[in-house]
Amino acid sequence: MMLVSGPSSTKLGGKVAQILGVRNVSVEYKNFPDGESYLRLPEDVRGEDVVLIQTTYPQPDKRVLELLLLIDTLKDLGAKKVRAVVPYMAYARQDSRFREGEAISINTIFKLIEGAGADEFLTVDIHKEFSLKVLRIGAKNIRAAEAIADYLKSMELVEPYVLSPDRGALKIAQAIGERLGAEYGNFEKSRDRISGAITVKGEKVEAEGRDVVIADDLISTGGTIASASKIVKGEGARRVIAVCTHPLLVGEALVKMRQAGVDEVIGTDTIESEVSRITVAQLIARELSKS
Amino acid sequence: MMLVSGPSSTKLGGKVAQILGVRNVSVEYKNFPDGESYLRLPEDVRGEDVVLIQTTYPQPDKRVLELLLLIDTLKDLGAKKVRAVVPYMAYARQDSRFREGEAISINTIFKLIEGAGADEFLTVDIHKEFSLKVLRIGAKNIRAAEAIADYLKSMELVEPYVLSPDRGALKIAQAIGERLGAEYGNFEKSRDRISGAITVKGEKVEAEGRDVVIADDLISTGGTIASASKIVKGEGARRVIAVCTHPLLVGEALVKMRQAGVDEVIGTDTIESEVSRITVAQLIARELSKS
Numbered sequence: 001m002m003l004v005s006g007p008s009s010t011k012l013g014g015k016v017a018q019i020l021g022v023r024n025v026s027v028e029y030k031n032f033p034d035g036e037s038y039l040r041l042p043e044d045v046r047g048e049d050v051v052l053i054q055t056t057y058p059q060p061d062k063r064v065l066e067l068l069l070l071i072d073t074l075k076d077l078g079a080k081k082v083r084a085v086v087p088y089m090a091y092a093r094q095d096s097r098f099r100e101g102e103a104i105s106i107n108t109i110f111k112l113i114e115g116a117g118a119d120e121f122l123t124v125d126i127h128k129e130f131s132l133k134v135l136r137i138g139a140k141n142i143r144a145a146e147a148i149a150d151y152l153k154s155m156e157l158v159e160p161y162v163l164s165p166d167r168g169a170l171k172i173a174q175a176i177g178e179r180l181g182a183e184y185g186n187f188e189k190s191r192d193r194i195s196g197a198i199t200v201k202g203e204k205v206e207a208e209g210r211d212v213v214i215a216d217d218l219i220s221t222g223g224t225i226a227s228a229s230k231i232v233k234g235e236g237a238r239r240v241i242a243v244c245t246h247p248l249l250v251g252e253a254l255v256k257m258r259q260a261g262v263d264e265v266i267g268t269d270t271i272e273s274e275v276s277r278i279t280v281a282q283l284i285a286r287e288l289s290k291s
Numbered sequence: 292m293m294l295v296s297g298p299s300s301t302k303l304g305g306k307v308a309q310i311l312g313v314r315n316v317s318v319e320y321k322n323f324p325d326g327e328s329y330l331r332l333p334e335d336v337r338g339e340d341v342v343l344i345q346t347t348y349p350q351p352d353k354r355v356l357e358l359l360l361l362i363d364t365l366k367d368l369g370a371k372k373v374r375a376v377v378p379y380m381a382y383a384r385q386d387s388r389f390r391e392g393e394a395i396s397i398n399t400i401f402k403l404i405e406g407a408g409a410d411e412f413l414t415v416d417i418h419k420e421f422s423l424k425v426l427r428i429g430a431k432n433i434r435a436a437e438a439i440a441d442y443l444k445s446m447e448l449v450e451p452y453v454l455s456p457d458r459g460a461l462k463i464a465q466a467i468g469e470r471l472g473a474e475y476g477n478f479e480k481s482r483d484r485i486s487g488a489i490t491v492k493g494e495k496v497e498a499e500g501r502d503v504v505i506a507d508d509l510i511s512t513g514g515t516i517a518s519a520s521k522i523v524k525g526e527g528a529r530r531v532i533a534v535c536t537h538p539l540l541v542g543e544a545l546v547k548m549r550q551a552g553v554d555e556v557i558g559t560d561t562i563e564s565e566v567s568r569i570t571v572a573q574l575i576a577r578e579l580s581k582s
Binding site: 034058059061062 | 355363402
């Protein structure tokens, strides 16, 4: 096995390779003045079982296209097998035709990944697991709840209460809550499909004096978390800790959440950000060593 | 036949549809805060013979991915046939493995276009025509020299001399020169594969008192044109007119060329830019009406 780290996942790729004790090759990379990517494999990959790791944020379009270019190039250069590991899969929220005529973008991208020649696909906390069904190659979704819960354990939380901002993410709150031995539940979120405005509602949350963990698969603009934080702070929560697998943190997301009373924001390194204090390297390495 | 204009080619798409007298549908488009594209076909395409027009500059990665998403979405929505018209094809200069291990990016992208479901492919002045050979679907390269020469005719040039900056583009200078009834030739260009530095050389050019047209398939940073312009201005050229099919005009390209003595820069609308004074709409419409 040989690990190839794409331009967006050099750090995480290095960690996974170290845990597995395999060679790590970083893709040679530059950006041309016109915005095109230049990619080169600096080592021979002929006959190799290659694990390619490349996340797709920030710059989702560039990173997705690089992923496709790298899969095809590895095959063209003679790699025996290419397992594509995409720690954060962009476009996964575009998983259904909400209005007639819309692109179901994640379906197209999975077809392209398969068409480029990937033999297996691995990702972490994809928005909806059913999206993987379009893939005919082996596909696996790793859940980061275990690593997140272990990190939260080390924080010595006071009467922790784990909440997801909507029912869709309840399984995340549940997985974290169970491993943490904490109560868990969910808010109800509604999003206006046209304006994008988010509303979070919930029954009375017993937050008085407790540390509330708001857990979601990703944090984008931080609007959902901010909305939920205001509610629990209003009900007397001692601290609010926002945790997610994928810290996209668009624009002023951190400022917005802090202003809404969030005391800490914690994410994993599926995306390299300033809040990526939890690594998913062990989880990825464990999955890779299974097959 | 129905024309669908992608986000990057709304103007050109409108012109082509008008010439052909067919319905023009503009793709509904927005950019999500995290950088992902949202795409929607606002009209029914079931059973239609669709011509999709989408250029791939600026933002080549975003535009290429949108192209792929649109092809697959059109097919998924029931279009009978999708002809992909890509006026400027990004990544076409990455057409060979110049160093071991490099991505031959244009090959991958063509495979993806085909894999997404395109039934035919049409482009304008692709960097090297041999790149099209990787496509198994019908593929055609339209040459813009005719439209460029017709525009130059209207300029009443004095003893015009058409020069390409290197031997590779000589066929462009030749096609323009022949239609213009003017002398033509080429410089010799060399590019350092590592640093990217460009050198243009040529035998003595008889430019004294003449209008020199420097013609290339594309103008990126303008370095090549600037280098050639200095030579012909040094030999007494009356005016220097830089013409190209694809005006990428990266960064300060226009300033750089003007400082090197270029009097006018003219491009076509394969890319919408401030110098796109020539339209390729008629050429595209003519090709589309053949089949």
